[in-house]
Amino acid sequence: MTLVAVRTEGDSLVDGYRAVVGDGPIRILESLARQLRGHRIAMVNSTATGGGVAEILHRLVRLLNELGVPTTWEVMTGDTRFYGITKTIHNTLHGWPGALSEEDHAYYLAMNRRAAESLALDADLVLIHDPQPAGLAELRRQAAQRWVWRCHIDLSSANSAVWDFLAPRIAHYDAAVFSHVTFVPPMPVPAYLAPPSIDPLSDKNRELDESEVEELLAPFGLPTRRPLVTQVSRFDRIKDPIGVIDAFRLARRREEAHLVLAGGSADDDPEGAEVLAEVRAKVGKASDVTVLLLPPDAHLVINALQRRSTVVLQKSLREGFALTVSEALWKRRAVVASAVGGIPLQVIHERTGLLARSIEGCASQIIRLLRSPELRRRLGGEGREHVRDNFLHPREARDYLALFARLIDIAHGS
Amino acid sequence: MIDLRDAFELRSVVHLVRPTGARASDLEQLRAGIVAAPDESLFTHGLQVQLRAPAVDELPPDDFSGWVNGVVQDRETAERLSFAVQNRNGSPQELRTALIEILDSVGTSARAARGCPPGGEFVFLAAESVPLSTGIRVQDAGELIDALVSADASVCFFHLTEEPWGSEGGRFPLAEWIAARGEARLADWLGEARVMGLPIESMRRKIMQRWRRSHLGRRVSDAASAPDVARREAGRVAVARLVRRIARVEERS
Numbered sequence: 211m212t213l214v215a216v217r218t219e220g221d222s223l224v225d226g227y228r229a230v231v232g233d234g235p236i237r238i239l240e241s242l243a244r245q246l247r248g249h250r251i252a253m254v255n256s257t258a259t260g261g262g263v264a265e266i267l268h269r270l271v272r273l274l275n276e277l278g279v280p281t282t283w284e285v286m287t288g289d290t291r292f293y294g295i296t297k298t299i300h301n302t303l304h305g306w307p308g309a310l311s312e313e314d315h316a317y318y319l320a321m322n323r324r325a326a327e328s329l330a331l332d333a334d335l336v337l338i339h340d341p342q343p344a345g346l347a348e349l350r351r352q353a354a355q356r357w358v359w360r361c362h363i364d365l366s367s368a369n370s371a372v373w374d375f376l377a378p379r380i381a382h383y384d385a386a387v388f389s390h391v392t393f394v395p396p397m398p399v400p401a402y403l404a405p406p407s408i409d410p411l412s413d414k415n416r417e418l419d420e421s422e423v424e425e426l427l428a429p430f431g432l433p434t435r436r437p438l439v440t441q442v443s444r445f446d447r448i449k450d451p452i453g454v455i456d457a458f459r460l461a462r463r464r465e466e467a468h469l470v471l472a473g474g475s476a477d478d479d480p481e482g483a484e485v486l487a488e489v490r491a492k493v494g495k496a497s498d499v500t501v502l503l504l505p506p507d508a509h510l511v512i513n514a515l516q517r518r519s520t521v522v523l524q525k526s527l528r529e530g531f532a533l534t535v536s537e538a539l540w541k542r543r544a545v546v547a548s549a550v551g552g553i554p555l556q557v558i559h560e561r562t563g564l565l566a567r568s569i570e571g572c573a574s575q576i577i578r579l580l581r582s583p584e585l586r587r588r589l590g591g592e593g594r595e596h597v598r599d600n601f602l603h604p605r606e607a608r609d610y611l612a613l614f615a616r617l618i619d620i621a622h623g624s
Numbered sequence: 625m626i627d628l629r630d631a632f633e634l635r636s637v638v639h640l641v642r643p644t645g646a647r648a649s650d651l652e653q654l655r656a657g658i659v660a661a662p663d664e665s666l667f668t669h670g671l672q673v674q675l676r677a678p679a680v681d682e683l684p685p686d687d688f689s690g691w692v693n694g695v696v697q698d699r700e701t702a703e704r705l706s707f708a709v710q711n712r713n714g715s716p717q718e719l720r721t722a723l724i725e726i727l728d729s730v731g732t733s734a735r736a737a738r739g740c741p742p743g744g745e746f747v748f749l750a751a752e753s754v755p756l757s758t759g760i761r762v763q764d765a766g767e768l769i770d771a772l773v774s775a776d777a778s779v780c781f782f783h784l785t786e787e788p789w790g791s792e793g794g795r796f797p798l799a800e801w802i803a804a805r806g807e808a809r810l811a812d813w814l815g816e817a818r819v820m821g822l823p824i825e826s827m828r829r830k831i832m833q834r835w836r837r838s839h840l841g842r843r844v845s846d847a848a849s850a851p852d853v854a855r856r857e858a859g860r861v862a863v864a865r866l867v868r869r870i871a872r873v874e875e876r877s
Contacts, residue, residue, distance in 0.1 A: 391747045403641045616754050
């Protein structure tokens, strides 16, 4: 069991975020922090590195401490068997095939018991992330504590047997938080919505000047005279890379452009490697399409690529929240995306971007955007403001603090 | 209950959004959902839109008309719902009645026939408000205006939109307080601004403009008799404000 030491040196995060979102949202965070004076928060998840949850916790824990709300981050560790079981839980909650045996149930609970004995969990406000440590509430919860379960997974098509095993554990919490309304199953406790968020100060999203962008993209030999149409996504069928190529080819008959399909390495994912091979076969010798296989830490390259793109696509067939859309909007890019998962919250059709429901629709919207700098400027400008108001880390921190403030009020009968 | 003799404390607000469990896949179910929806749900889908996009030039559509227009694709009903949300929103009951009247006029069989594609259901949400102290207490109209200029959008939203909407008998605490301070005209302007269906920043600008225009004469006569140093300082402040405004406009474009 690990207590994560969050980096605290360097410039103040509060000041950094204030420069991005303005005084108002930071003053709200400060008000909430004052309201929570005397309380302490513990965050618990199952990894200190890798993955979106760890990424946000590094920032969030530091931010909350800077605001004056003492916050610790504890990690529940496990062994290979436990991680195998929790991987099955994760996949089956996402609706993929799989099942847990009675032994798996027992092992999951035993590992949660072990964690319950070794973790401090001595804060009065506890935020548990995802299913791995979800069993801790029934084992450690004290009457004066408020416990919240933060589910980052889409449970809309969860395997019912697995959810039936997990739901009684969740019943010991005061509330649960989901990223999107469609992810929420029938719940034994009040469910709240808090969309995920991006970090405007991270390498993936921070401002880059023209020369940095050129330098970062130079190794890839992308055309500089033709507008780039880009989709950044892992090579996965649900991201529809083949549909992207089809839509681009239709658009390309009418307008000059170059397509970039950029995704993470697929070495450890047999299906990913298969999809990548299909994409490469589909591209063939075409000189107007570039397929980029990027390492997991290529944040600056992705940043540069999005900034250099004239149109950013997210033509997924199914999605979680799809924060790549917010990343592109934050950079004032014109976005064409499918109306699936959390995308319609980010892309408000004709205001912050364009939605498409078919290959032909996607092609038409690409053509419109390539032809109209004014439309791109308008959508990109509104998109950036929409992200500033709704999808940056300070807003997510605000939602957690407000929920704890509300739960304390409810406990005090107001 | 506010004491009209005391200073007025400005508050901001955060909304925690939760699903109510109700869904609609056609206009008939939308009507049933609106009949049964808690006030907080009508607030979320009708009024809270203003806070989601505080600085736009034109308010985005409310959730009801947005769904009827974009998903059900019944443009006429959407237009009428949108008009009702913007113009008959004095209280939860007024808004509910207006929405139901419009949906009733569509006719039962037509309502059931006008549905959404799979996956496009309207999901009813409700917002729980967490009001927050800003620590700002104002004593008079001048202080109120100064505070509103720099306040977060949620402060304006809370006092001008949310508080009067949710209060018993349609009371408007901020306007009552300012009227009790002898500023009946400002109280009227606050009341007018809140029902104009404007985005928050436009609403705030409208109030400021009216207030400043009404005090123009006094400001000119004060400035004429002020010493040079004070006039230079006032000029410097005005230029700095203009530069900040231009910078904001450039940042947003």
